[in-house]
Amino acid sequence: MKSLILLIGIALMSSLFSGCMTVKSYQMMYVNDTEMMLNPQKIQQFETNFQTYREGASGANGGKVGGGCGCN
């Protein structure tokens, strides 16, 4: 069921892409705002790091998957 929901989401999003209008560079005031950046914020890395370890799950969130045992 969860996989089905995920696939529905992907299908909807892919349909959205195909219908998107191109935003011109002079119209990018909002999407270029520092709070709109799609990369994780630098200051979030510490939270992501401990959550990665405390939840036994890493990846696709900017957290590391190596370089430190995180075993404590």
Next chain:
Amino acid sequence: MLQVPTEAKWGEVAVVTNSMEMQKKTSLSLALIAFLGMAQAQSNFSIDSLTTMKPMSKEVEANFLSSYYHQEGDNAAVTGGIGTEKLTDISNVFILNVPIDSVNAVNLYTGVDYYSSASTDAIDTQVSSASSSDVRAFGTLSYSRLNLVKNETYSFKVGFSTEFDYQSISAGISYSKEWNESNTQLTASGQAYFDRWALIYPIELRGSQSLSGAGRQSFNGGLIFSQILTKRLQMSLSSEIIYMSGLLSTPFHRVYFQDTEIANLEKLPNSRMKIPLSIRLHYFPFDGLVLRAYYRYYWDDFGVIGHTASLEAPIKLSQSFTFTPFFRYHTQEGSTYFAGYQEHISSDEYYTSDYDLSALNSQTYGLGIKYYPTFGIARSQPIGPKKAVLMFKYAEIRGANYQRSTGLNAFVTSLNLGFGFK
């Protein structure tokens, strides 16, 4: 040339959407529709789009980040799923981005962690062990190059991490392409980590138990697709595949069994496959407010399946101040190899009492405050013949409280100071 979707294209979208509704009972069909939708998106975006990728800024950027983390809990894996998990970690990171010219740049990411851990102090119950407090140093050096004609970015990086009982080296590559007037971006990346343990066993098991290998390797490949949807809305889809092999258990984690009083070392398979998928949606509904929504699905072959959702709402109180309340929820099914203290059977093939791998849910909530004046917080007098100026651009602080259903609670506070030199 760039193609703007026509009414006919919109009609095709509707057809796709309708066909989705008709066939949504089968995930296979949906996957096909998703693929077709993606393919159509590709057809709308000409590869020969206008060159809009911007040259690199001439500004040298530096960030000093610091954090304090503290956790309390009573399920330490070192003592078999019981005992204190009290841990304090102080981390300092320095990031430096130096543009060589308009298309080449190098980036340095380095830092030091200092931590003290009550549970690792229990490796040796007679003598306070070296790992009761430790220092981890780490660094990554990367180089990136833009191709402004093809709207492409290439980057390479190498890194290391070292602590008392664990060493790691890493290397990675990344390729990114923008098209559709930089409305669309695809990034592919790959990384490899080669780690090595110093095998330290619990005091009472030394001599009677040992592990055959001390190496651990991790390989991960990722794809990120980013798309500007409207003037105020953009999103990204991220997928990764991670393969780990070698010693995936921790050599000083104990496991206690229900059918014998003799403890053993944690035992886990020597390979693990992880597949996380995530979607991020950022929306600027009106001046003064941004909404950042995030969802992640996680699967691995240890049996852990996780769902994570978060929402952040940066509120721009003025041109200089931004307050960001946030909330994150995570839930996961536990690993099939997990059981608590004295719950395993000694004849089990694999076993761990590490509650990080248990079924759990967690909540994180907190607040970030950012002070980012348009012309910086402070600036130096012009320096040297080029009249370069060092600017203290912004400062931000963030605090988060973390509560896990297993009883573990944590608090982290972080500081980020941003500088520019141009």
